[in-house]
Amino acid sequence: MKKIGFLSFGHWSDHPAYKTRTASDTLLQSIDLAVAAEDIGIDGAYFRVHHFASQLASPFPLLSAIGAKTSKIEIGTGVIDMRYENPLYMVEDAGAADLISGGRLQLGISRGSPEQVIDGWRYFGYEPADGETDADMGRRNAMQFLQRLNGVGFAEPNPYPMFPNPPGLLRLEPYSEGLRERIWWGAGSNATAIWAAENGMNLQSSTLKFDEGGKPFHIQQAEQIRLYKEAWKKAGHSREPRVSVSRSIFALVNDQDRYLFGQESGQVDKIGYLESDKRAIFGRSYAAEPDQLIKELANDEAIREADTLLLTIPNTLGVDYNIHVLSAILEHVAPGLGWR
Template identity: 80%
Template sequence: MKKIGFLSFGHWSNHPAYATRTAGDTLLQSIDLAVAAEELGVDGAYFRVHHFAAQLASPFPLLSAIGAKTSTIEIGTGVIDMRYENPMYMVEDAGAADLISGGRLQLGLSRGSPEQVVDGWRHFGYAPAEGQTDADMGREKALAFLDKLSGKGFAQPSPNPMFPNPPGLLRLEPHAEGLRERIWWGAATNATAIWAAENGMHLQSSTLKFDENGKPFHIQQAEQIRAYKEAWKNAGHTREARVSVSRSIFAIVNDQDRYYFGQQGKGKDSFGYIEPGTRAVFGKSYAAEPDKLIEELAKDEALQEADTILLTIPNTIGVEYNVHLLSSILEHVAPGLGWR
């Protein structure tokens, strides 16, 4: 059994072929899709966060709205770039969204990836300390966020408060009990996957990772997951670790599917550079008739290691067609792989 969720990048553009012409279209359709996905039996609704782009950026209003209109589906991110975040304010936003959803928030964080503008986080008022890289800054902020999520008081109360204070040091409010244990880290290397395990975060592994040995993508990703699980065990955590992997998987069951995705299943892994000097391996897309998909996906080692599959969706095609794509996987593919 595996949890199956969707991952949306939340694109929009004033293009005649798009169902999402504006930011408002994307936000409202994201809510509608999450509601429909819950009705289908999908386990999670996850959203990517990008700044300075025609994509979803501020996740907490969207997650709160989805939380208010659903009751069982997990809602989360994959991922929030911590270089742009104020950890204190984020604790308050995340706490509110989690309480609205009844404790269903699953927040994916990361140190960030190449963005639309040069050093975009500087425009948000942040800069690495002397001797730090921007990646160091992102990880440092993540640890500060985790620390304050614990709910332990740290701030000295005023001797003349506007309202009566409870005894002792004060914490950030609202506090969401248990949210600290539902934080994930998007890791692109084996080392950062191990770091995530040591710090008690679940692991999100994307459709790309840094190339560390030249092997096929799914094998490198499986190795990363095994290293993470071993580090989690060695850290002595008493709760169970979770691991998600993202995949572009499309079951071709009608002519419209064939029109959109008929050529994608012939792709292979690719290698390239996402930032200077950093070679990455990009996983292929899967698109085929259900029987062929089942055969191909059964050979994906990383899928076997993960407990959660996040299906990347083409949100610009609209809610109705994305519901069809998700339904096709649940009905025609997941049972044959033992995921359902």
């Protein structure tokens, strides 16, 4: 069995072919999509977070709205860029959203991805400390966020408060028990996957990673996952970790599918560069008739290593078509691979 969720980038544009012409369209359709996805048996609704772009940004209002209108589906991010975040304020937002959803939040965080603007976190008022890189700052913020999720008091109470305080040091409220175990780290390298395991975070591995050996993407990603699991075991954590991988997968079951995604059939991995000088490998998309798709996906080592598969979706094509895309995977592909 494998959990299957969707991952939306939340694009919008005033384009004649788009169902999401405005930010309002994208936000409201994201809620509707999560509700409909829960109805057909999808396990998770996950959303990308990008700043300074016509895409979803601050995630907690959306996650809270979805939590209020659903009852079973996991609700998450992939990923929140911690270079932009006030960790303590984020603890409060995350706690509120998790309580609204009844403990279904699955927050993916990371140091972030290439941006629309240069050093966008500076506009949010954040600067690396002396001797730090922006990646160091993101990891430092992540560690502070994790620490304050534990519900332990740390703030000295006012002796003359507006309202009576409980005894001892004060923690951030609202506190949501168990949320600390539902934080995921989006790792782009083997080293950061190991770091995530050491610090008790679940692992999100997307459709790209730094090229660390020249092997096909799915093999490198599987190796990353195995290194993560080894590090988790070595760290001695008491619970079992979770691991997700993201894929673009389209079962071609009608003429519209073939028209929109038939050209992606037979794609291969791509090599590119992140931050101008870091060689990265980008995983292929999968698009084929269901029987062929099952054969191709059966050879994907990283999917076999993961307990959760996040299907990237074309959110601009609207709720109905995306439910068709997800339903096709559940009906025609998942059973043949033992996922359902």
